[in-house]
Amino acid sequence: MFERYTEKARRVIFFARYEASQFGSPYIETEHILLGILREAGMIVHRFLGSEFSVEGIRAQIAAHSTIREKIATSVDLPLSNECKRVLAYAAEESMRLGDQVIGPEHLLLGLLREKDCFTASLLTERGVELVRLRHQLSEGPREGSSLREPPLPAHLFEGFSQKLTSAIIFAMYEASRFGSSAVETEHLLLGLIHEDKPAVDRLLNSGLSEDSIRLEIQAKGPAKSRGPMNLAHMPLTDQGKRALVFAEEEARRLGHEAVRPEHLVFGLLREESCFAAQMLRERGAEFEEIRKKLADTPPAA
Numbered sequence: 001m002f003e004r005y006t007e008k009a010r011r012v013i014f015f016a017r018y019e020a021s022q023f024g025s026p027y028i029e030t031e032h033i034l035l036g037i038l039r040e041a042g043m044i045v046h047r048f049l050g051s052e053f054s055v056e057g058i059r060a061q062i063a064a065h066s067t068i069r070e071k072i073a074t075s076v077d078l079p080l081s082n083e084c085k086r087v088l089a090y091a092a093e094e095s096m097r098l099g100d101q102v103i104g105p106e107h108l109l110l111g112l113l114r115e116k117d118c119f120t121a122s123l124l125t126e127r128g129v130e131l132v133r134l135r136h137q138l139s140e141g142p143r144e145g146s147s148l149r150e151p152p153l154p155a156h157l158f159e160g161f162s163q164k165l166t167s168a169i170i171f172a173m174y175e176a177s178r179f180g181s182s183a184v185e186t187e188h189l190l191l192g193l194i195h196e197d198k199p200a201v202d203r204l205l206n207s208g209l210s211e212d213s214i215r216l217e218i219q220a221k222g223p224a225k226s227r228g229p230m231n232l233a234h235m236p237l238t239d240q241g242k243r244a245l246v247f248a249e250e251e252a253r254r255l256g257h258e259a260v261r262p263e264h265l266v267f268g269l270l271r272e273e274s275c276f277a278a279q280m281l282r283e284r285g286a287e288f289e290e291i292r293k294k295l296a297d298t299p300p301a302a
Contacts, residue, residue: 004092006104012036020078023062024069027081030112030120031062041105048109048134049127058123065119083118087111089195093170098139106138160249162259164200168192173235179218184237186244186269186277187218197262204266204294206285217280240275244268255296263298267291 002010013028015036020028038045038055072078080088091111095103112120113131161169169184172192176184193201194211202208237245245260248268252260269277270288 004095004101004103006102008040009102009104009108011040012105012108015039017078018074019059021072021074021076023066024071025066026072026078028078028084029081030083030087030115030118031066031123033084033087033108034112034120034123035059035062037105037109044105044109048106048137049124049129061123062119083115087115087118089171089174090114092174093167094135096170096174097135110134110138160260162261164197165260165262165265168196168262168265171195176235182235184235184241186238186240186272186275187214187221187280189241189244189265190214190269190277190280191218193262193265200262201266204263204286204291205281209284214280218276221276240272244272244275244277247271251292251295255298257298263295267295 002013005013012033013036016028016032019032019035023032025032035055035058038058087108088111091103091107094110094114095101095107098107100107109124110131112118113124113129113134115121169189169192172184172188175191176188179188181188190209191211191214194209194214198209244265245268248264249260251267252264257264266281266286267288269275270281270286270291272278
């Protein structure tokens with residue numbers, strides 16, 4: 001799970017596990033990851049967070065927010081909370097966005113900010129830490145493992161796409177690389193949509209989709225291939241994936257929507273009738289005309 005993590009990032013997770021045990025938490029939560037960053041990544045704290053970020057001050061605020069239980073032995077394995085799992089996925093995505101081959105504490109920090117409804121994100125934002133600004137600062141300056149670089153994803157690649165759809169496609173690239181694929185397939189795009197904007201996908205379907213169920217179907221289609229690290233900046237879409245995106249753009253324009261959003265891509269995948277993603281959607285009751293009607297009922301600015 002942590003193969004691409006730098007040594008410092010691994011120690012952040014180790015200290016997060018330690019902090020969780022000290023609070024008696026049954027899970028590693030986002031606030032424990034923040035404490036791990038503050039403890040392990042001093043240069044990042046000084047450069048991006050400022051001197052007001054002290055480990056003890058943050059710990060006191062976390063303690064006031066937490067239910068303190070009996071300490072848990074460090075030999076006991078503690079799982080990541082669902083919020084933390086999303087933070088790690090976001091960190092991997094942010095690493096790809098910046099063209100980094102490794103995941104460092106700075107990417108974990110971006111991941112915490114991406115999980116905007118969590119307690120840790122509020123701790124950071126109330127101290128003036130902003131996702132867009134931190135992203136820009138990281139893109140401008142050196143960071144750990146910066147010698148292990150790939151070309152960053154081209155800025156024009158997602159022109160006209162909403163932020164959620166852009167993130168969904170980047171996550172699809174990550175999923176494609178995990179499955180050992182040399183290109184982004186439609187099923188990877190569907191996984192990215194569910195990961196990034198499940199409420200939007202669910203609004204269009206009569207039955208819910210889960211990442212786990214889709215991932216199991218992809219695995220059943222064929223075992224993951226063993227490949228070396230993929231250059232995600234150059235990972236292409238299959239022809240089916242390209243057509244699905246074209247269909248999504250066409251539908252957004254037809255409806256007068258300013259940006260292409262995840263729900264438009266659901267429509268695009270279903271319109272690419274022979275693809276695996278369309279098959280999975282149809283098996284779950286998705287109907288072309290019904291989805292088009294629901295899209296038409298969506299306000300243009302939504």
